Each structure stands twice: as structure tokens, then as C-alpha cells.
Amino acid sequence: MIKFNLNGRKIETDAPPTARLLDVIREDFTLIGTKEGCGEGECGACSVFVNNLLQNSCLIPIGSIDGAEVVTIEGIMESDQFKILDESYSEAGGVQCGYCIPGMVMASAALLSQNPHPSEDEIREGISGNLCRCTGYNMIVEAINMAAKKGDGLWKKQ
Amino acid sequence: MEETIIAYRFDRLEETLSQLNKANCAIVAGGTDVMVMHKSRRGVPPKITKPIIFIDHLLELKQVNQNGNDLHIGACCTYSELLRDPLIPMPLKKAIKTIAAPAIRNRGTLGGNICNASPAGDTLPLLYVYNAKLLLRSVNGDRIVPICEFIQGVRRVQREPNEILTEIILPSVLEEGAHVVFEKVGNRNADAIAKVGFAGYIRTKGAVIEDVRFAFGAVGPTMIRSNEIEKKLLGKTIPVTDMDIAKVVAAFDKIIKPIDDQRSTAIYRKTVALNLLRYFLTNSTHIQHI
Numbered sequence: 001m002i003k004f005n006l007n008g009r010k011i012e013t014d015a016p017p018t019a020r021l022l023d024v025i026r027e028d029f030t031l032i033g034t035k036e037g038c039g040e041g042e043c044g045a046c047s048v049f050v051n052n053l054l055q056n057s058c059l060i061p062i063g064s065i066d067g068a069e070v071v072t073i074e075g076i077m078e079s080d081q082f083k084i085l086d087e088s089y090s091e092a093g094g095v096q097c098g099y100c101i102p103g104m105v106m107a108s109a110a111l112l113s114q115n116p117h118p119s120e121d122e123i124r125e126g127i128s129g130n131l132c133r134c135t136g137y138n139m140i141v142e143a144i145n146m147a148a149k150k151g152d153g154l155w156k157k158q
Numbered sequence: 159m160e161e162t163i164i165a166y167r168f169d170r171l172e173e174t175l176s177q178l179n180k181a182n183c184a185i186v187a188g189g190t191d192v193m194v195m196h197k198s199r200r201g202v203p204p205k206i207t208k209p210i211i212f213i214d215h216l217l218e219l220k221q222v223n224q225n226g227n228d229l230h231i232g233a234c235c236t237y238s239e240l241l242r243d244p245l246i247p248m249p250l251k252k253a254i255k256t257i258a259a260p261a262i263r264n265r266g267t268l269g270g271n272i273c274n275a276s277p278a279g280d281t282l283p284l285l286y287v288y289n290a291k292l293l294l295r296s297v298n299g300d301r302i303v304p305i306c307e308f309i310q311g312v313r314r315v316q317r318e319p320n321e322i323l324t325e326i327i328l329p330s331v332l333e334e335g336a337h338v339v340f341e342k343v344g345n346r347n348a349d350a351i352a353k354v355g356f357a358g359y360i361r362t363k364g365a366v367i368e369d370v371r372f373a374f375g376a377v378g379p380t381m382i383r384s385n386e387i388e389k390k391l392l393g394k395t396i397p398v399t400d401m402d403i404a405k406v407v408a409a410f411d412k413i414i415k416p417i418d419d420q421r422s423t424a425i426y427r428k429t430v431a432l433n434l435l436r437y438f439l440t441n442s443t444h445i446q447h448i
């Protein structure tokens with residue numbers, strides 16, 4: 001049995017140790033906000049936090065994270081930071097088909113919690129592991145910029 | 159019927175080594191290469207035939223310390239950890255920043271980049287010019303191997319099945335008068351696999367070149383370095399003359415034999431490699447002596 005903490009709850013799974021964290025959270029725990037794009041670490045659709053660090057859940061065998069804290073997009077949805085990101089993404093028109101968005105939001109939150117006042121280059125670097133086929137990124141960059149301003153003071157790790 | 163998958167994750171390096179000594183296992187550090195290499199269908203765990211042993215959590219493999227002139231880097235330090243560490247030299251940080259994107263850098267390890275032995279491994283050209291030495295540990299004890307001997311070919315390394323790479327040692331990183339550069343040419347910044355990587359090292363005393371080293375990545379099965387060519391420049395004064403630069407470039411022209419692939423053509427790769435070398439010899443030897 002592999003045990004870890006998922007969105008604040010202690011959980012156990014009998015999935016094999018090589019099972020991808022992505023499959024375990026989507027299939028065993030039906031947290032389907034986390035998406036699969038490439039399955040190879042290239043697109044960021046599967047982004048989650050593991051021990052507070054942004055990671056690609058498609059590359060994580062669950063046996064390697066025994067005891068870790070995993071947070072998915074569902075796990076941050078009640079936070080004030082999320083609300084600001086949500087608003088800013090809509091206002092900036094950063095969402096089209098939406099497939100990349102959960103991953104983008106996770107990457108945005110990771111960036112802002114480390115760097116609450118990022119420059120445009122730093123924003124682009126922060127989401128450089130997240131592919132979006134629709135928006136051409138400019139609106140997403142704008143959304144993050146807006147979230148940084150609106151949420152001033154909120155981003156530092158609690 | 160599902161086969162049972164055996165995986166180990168011990169708290170201590172010692173137990174890990176004794177398990178490796180009992181059975182041949184697949185070592186998984188950050189898994190960023192392993193998971194992609196063994197990827198299966200959606201929803202199906204990757205197929206790894208050997209028992210798996212996870213090592214990326216082992217604290218013994220996550221230390222960085224300066225020991226006299228030598229810098230010791232734990233093999234399982236992730237790229238993000240190294241970027242934050244004040245002991246890591248700037249050129250190495252520069253190389254690390256070109257690797258993938260934040261999420262991969264939060265998982266991928268320096269030891270994994272070495273043991274994966276890809277011709278395009280981005281830390282490798284620099285590790286070659288630093289004359290990096292690798293500390294391999296097994297239940298039988300330690301051995302130290304220069305990186306250029308450890309890496310033998312594409313994805314081929316000289317590791318015994320019971321050994322773990324525990325430390326990367328950069329000798330004399332603090333040497334005075336040394337100047338080190340790293341350059342990578344790829345498609346776009348993030349997630350771009352190198353088309354050409356270059357690292358150069360030069361150490362002068364006054365205007366005299368005491369030591370000079372070059373390594374090229376992604377232009378052959380492993381890094382290309384030549385002691386013979388480097389020797390031609392020892393004892394010369396800087397700035398290096400155009401004639402000497404031409405000689406060195408011509409010598410590398412003979413031994414760099416890149417291939418065509420989906421990322422680039424052989425001719426392009428070679429031209430870029432030689433341009434990076436020429437640029438290094440022209441510029442670094444100027445700024446050196448001010």
C-alpha cells in the first residue's frame with residue numbers, strides 16, 4: 001500500500017508503484033481537473049504540486065512519493081489565490097478551449113508564490129513547460145500579470 | 159493476470175546499496191528520462207522489467223559541499239535545488255537554466271543527466287571541461303572515475319549493476335584566473351533539446367595560457383573533447399592569434415562528425431559548433447586579461 005496526502009486528505013492506494021500519479025488521481029480518486037496531454041513531460045497539462053513544488057504528474061511513479069503531499073487543481077480551488085487567478089484569466093481572455101488551463105493555473109500559482117512580482121520574461125519562463133494550442137500565450141501572460149497586481153500581498157507562501 | 163511489480167524505497171543509502179547488491183534493479187532518480195523511455199498506453203503503468211529502486215529521496219545523495227578546492231555535488235540534487243545553491247558555479251547554473259521548464263527542473267537530477275548519457279545532455283559539456291570526477295559507491299566500497307571514462311557511448315555508462323553514482327566532484331572550481339563558458343543552441347528556450355552544446359574553459363597566468371579545455375555536446379555519440387588539440391594552445395599568450403584560432407578550429411573540424419536527425423542537419427550542427435569555438439577563442443581570451 002502506498003500512502004500519501006492528497007489535497008489535505010490522507011489516502012492509500014493499492015495501485016502498482018510504477019502507476020503514474022496522473023492516472024491515480026484521475027482514475028482512482030476521480031480528480032479529473034488534472035489533464036493528460038502528451039504523457040511525456042512536455043505539455044504541463046498534468047501539473048500538480050508535490051511537496052509544494054510544481055511537477056508533471058505523468059512522470060511520477062507513485063512509489064516514489066510515498067508520504068508526500070500532493071495538491072491538484074481541485075485542492076487550490078477554494079483559496080483566495082485561485083479566485084484571483086480565475087478572475088484574471090477570464091478578464092484577460094486567457095481561456096479558450098480550456099484544456100491547458102488547470103495546468104497553466106498551477107504553474108501560475110507556483111510562479112507567483114515564489115516570485116510575486118514577475119517580469120514578463122519571468123512569467124513566460126514560469127509557464128514555459130505548459131503548452132497551449134489556442135491562445136498564443138499573450139493573454140495568459142496578461143492574466144498572470146493581472147493576478148500578480150490584483151493579488152498583491154497574497155502570494156507569499158503562507 | 160497482472161504481474162506484480164517490485165519496487166524498493168529505503169530510508170538509507172546503505173540499505174539501498176545492499177539491495178542493489180542482491181539483485182539487479184532499475185534505478186529511478188527523478189524518473190524524467192526513465193518514465194518517458196518506458197511509457198506505455200494511457201492509463202497503463204510504464205513497463206520496467208527489472209525490480210525498481212527509488213533513490214531520489216535519499217538525503218545522503220542530496221548534499222552539496224565545498225571540500226578545499228573541490229566541489230562535491232550529491233547525485234540526486236534536482237536542478238531547482240542546484241539553481242538555489244550558492245556553491246554551484248554560475249556557468250553550471252546557466253546550463254541548468256536551459257534545461258526544460260520549471261516542473262522538470264523540480265524533478266530531474268544531475269546524476270540522472272550523467273547516467274542517462276544522452277549525447278544532448280545539457281550539463282555534460284561543462285562537466286567535461288570541469289574535469290568532473292564521479293564517485294560510485296557499492297557495498298564493496300567507493301571508486302572514482304573521470305566522467306569522460308564513465309560515459310562510453312549513447313546511453314552507455316561504465317557502471318557496475320551494484321553501484322550508485324553518489325557524488326559529482328568538480329576539482330579546483332575555485333582556481334584563480336579561470337574563465338568558463340557554456341553555450342547551447344536549440345530551437346526555443348524551454349524544453350528544447352540541444353542541437354549543439356559547447357563548454358569552454360581557459361586559465362591564464364598573466365597573459366600565458368596555462369590550461370584550456372573545450373567540449374562539444376550533441377555533435378557525436380558522446381561529448382567531444384581532445385587533449386591533443388587543447389595542448390596546442392598551452393603556453394601561448396592571449397589574445398590568441400587568428401592563425402592559432404584557425405588551427406584549432408581546423409583540428410576540431412576533422413573530429414566533429416555530427417549526424418542528421420529530426421532536430422537538425424549535420425552541416426548546420428558542425429558550423430554552429432565551430433562558430434561557438436571560434437567565438438570563445440576570440441572573445442574569452444580578450445576579456446580574460448583586463
Ligand SMILES: Cc1cc2nc3c(=O)[nH]c(=O)nc-3n(C[C@H](O)[C@H](O)[C@H](O)COP(=O)(O)OP(=O)(O)OC[C@H]3O[C@@H](n4cnc5c(N)ncnc54)[C@H](O)[C@@H]3O)c2cc1C
Binds near residue numbers: 278349
Ligand atoms: C520534457 C522533458 C524535457 C527535457 N529537457 C532536457 C533538456 O533540455 N536538457 C537535458 O539535458 N535533459 C532534458 N531532459 C532529460 C532529463 O530531464 C534529464 O536527463 C534529467 O537530468 C534526468 O534526471 P532524472 O533524475 O530524472 O533521471 P532518471 O530518469 O531517474 O534516470 C535516468 C537514468 O540514469 C540512471 N540513474 C539516475 N540516477 C542515478 C544514480 N545516482 N546512480 C546510478 N544511476 C542513476 C537511471 O537508472 C536511468 O537509467 C528532459 C526530459 C523531459 C521529460
Ligand code: FES
Binds near residue numbers: 039040042056059
Ligand atoms: S501530460 Fe504530463 S506533461 Fe503532458
Ligand code: FES
Binds near residue numbers: 134
Ligand atoms: S486554451 Fe486551449 S489549449 Fe490552452
